[in-house]
Amino acid sequence: MSDPDTLTEALDRAGYHSTAARRVMAELVAAQEGRFKAEDLLVQARRTRRGVGRATIFRSLEIFESLGLVEQVHLPNGEHAFVACERAHHHHVVCTQCGRSQEVGDLGITPIARELVEQRTGYLVDSHRIEFFGLCPECRAATTPQA
Amino acid sequence: MSDPDTLTEALDRAGYHSTAARRVMAELVAAQEGRFKAEDLLVQARRTRRGVGRATIFRSLEIFESLGLVEQVHLPNGEHAFVACERAHHHHVVCTQCGRSQEVGDLGITPIARELVEQRTGYLVDSHRIEFFGLCPECRAATTPQA
DNA sequence: GGCGCGACGATACTCGGTCTCTGTTTAACC
DNA sequence: GGTTAAACAGAGACCGAGTATCGTCGCGCC
Numbered sequence: 001m002s003d004p005d006t007l008t009e010a011l012d013r014a015g016y017h018s019t020a021a022r023r024v025m026a027e028l029v030a031a032q033e034g035r036f037k038a039e040d041l042l043v044q045a046r047r048t049r050r051g052v053g054r055a056t057i058f059r060s061l062e063i064f065e066s067l068g069l070v071e072q073v074h075l076p077n078g079e080h081a082f083v084a085c086e087r088a089h090h091h092h093v094v095c096t097q098c099g100r101s102q103e104v105g106d107l108g109i110t111p112i113a114r115e116l117v118e119q120r121t122g123y124l125v126d127s128h129r130i131e132f133f134g135l136c137p138e139c140r141a142a143t144t145p146q147a
Numbered sequence: 148m149s150d151p152d153t154l155t156e157a158l159d160r161a162g163y164h165s166t167a168a169r170r171v172m173a174e175l176v177a178a179q180e181g182r183f184k185a186e187d188l189l190v191q192a193r194r195t196r197r198g199v200g201r202a203t204i205f206r207s208l209e210i211f212e213s214l215g216l217v218e219q220v221h222l223p224n225g226e227h228a229f230v231a232c233e234r235a236h237h238h239h240v241v242c243t244q245c246g247r248s249q250e251v252g253d254l255g256i257t258p259i260a261r262e263l264v265e266q267r268t269g270y271l272v273d274s275h276r277i278e279f280f281g282l283c284p285e286c287r288a289a290t291t292p293q294a
Numbered sequence: 295g296g297c298g299c300g301a302c303g304a305t306a307c308t309c310g311g312t313c314t315c316t317g318t319t320t321a322a323c324c
Numbered sequence: 325g326g327t328t329a330a331a332c333a334g335a336g337a338c339c340g341a342g343t344a345t346c347g348t349c350g351c352g353c354c
Contacts, residue, residue, distance in 0.1 A: 017320055021333060039310075053334035058311065074221040076274060078342095080310080093270045095152050109256045109263075116256075117279050121249050123240045125281035129221075132264050134272035167327055186341075205342065227312095227341080254318065273324035 004030040010067050021052050025060040034100030035073060035081040035092075073101070076133055091129075095136035097143070104132070151177040157214050168199050172207040181247030182215040182220060220276070220278055238276075242283035244290070253281070 007026035012018055016068040030068050038057055045052035052060075061082060071083045073092055083092055083101045094101040115124045135143065154173035159165055175188050191200035199207075207227060210215040216228045220239055230239055231250045241248040261272045280293055282290065 017331060019332065034265065037310090048254070052335085053336095054310095055312075055314095055335085056333055059332085069313070074223070074225075074276075076276070078219065078221075078227060078254050080225060093268050093272065095263055095270065102270065104264050104267055109260055113256055113277070114279070117240055117251050120251055121285040122280070122287075123242065123249065124287050125240065125242075125279045125280045127281070130260070130275065130280040131276045132261070132270070132272045132275040134270045134274070137269040140269075140271050158343080164300065166351070184341090190324085200305095201341095202345095203302060206301080215322065218302085 006030070007064065010069055011063070014063075014067055016063060016108050021056050022060055024048055024052050025057070026065075029064065029070060029082075029084050032084060034098070034102070035075075035083050035094055037079065037081050059072055073131055074129075091131065093132040093134060093136075095139055097135055097139040100136050100138075102136070153177070154211065154216055157216055158210070161210075161214055163210060167191050168203050169207055171195055172211075176211065176217060176229075176231055179231060181249075182230050182241055184220075184226065184228050201283070202294050220232055221276075222280075238278065240279040240281060242284075242286055244286040247283050247285075248284070271281070 004023070004026040007030060008018060008023060008104050011022060011026070023040070024045060027045055029036075032040075038061060041057050042052075042054060042063075045057065058087070061070060065072065065082075069084065071092070073081050073083055073094060073095065075081055076096070081094075083094075083103075085092075085103055090103045090105050091099050093104055110128070116127070117123060117125050151170070151173040154177060155156075155165060155170060157167060163169070171192060172188070175191055176183075179187075185208060188204050188208075189199075189201055192204065202236045208217060212219065216231065217234050218239070220228050220230055220241060222228055222241065228241075230250075232239075232243075232250055237252050239248050240251055243267070257275070261275070264270060264272050
């Protein structure tokens, strides 16, 4: 994602007021490459001519998340981060080195996995999370020994 | 898992001292049904004739995790929890109602998913997490309308 | 039994996230 | 454009999970 308007329009459509703080948030989120933490936004917001409060960051992220504009990911080290994303069901790959992330479409494994799990366990699955961690092409190239 | 000895033996084999605190921890972890939080153990430990310190809880869980005896899961609400588990690669289904959890074997989708992701994104995937959330058979039965 | 090191518990601290309060801004209506 | 109610923002207190520190304890080895 790279267009703040997409975010502000979505807010508008959902009936949320268009406020200065939210426009700043939309810009910031749109400007992120890959995963970002609430703290990152807080720091970046402080750099703008007019900061955005800690509470506002979280409130806005909550709204964005409810609108499906960002999604929480849980990193292997237990940290919580967010990624901007499109609405359709999908998963993320997160680069463990640079933090960049990318969406992966549905992969088609969801229904299979769900069914398998239901069969094996008797659980009625209603949601799931799949997260992949690894090296993005750039980091991969950068760390490859030049032998 | 339901046998504290399995845990203490594993500690022993790995060269860790067998201490009172760790035996209490082993008992507690073995007694958990499904997911549990560090805080749960802390509370339960306090109830034993001799409590176990906060730091020790975390230290022990860290050790157990490094030995593959417990595994961290991240609940949809962002909470961190643990589940006792066997060593082989597997995933978990967590009941969103009662918190019970169950292991699901490897499902066979891991290599497929990995390959798909690598193909589509160019990332070199080195780990992943799959977590399913839903209702366990009991909760499912309990919440089914009797119509 | 004595010794050394690893483990222990208490507690202070950090940090991410939430809550509350009060003043400000927005948008709808006139 | 002015007014007003409701939504929103920001500051900062608060909370809870997890970590760090430090003096003491006890396990395992000799």
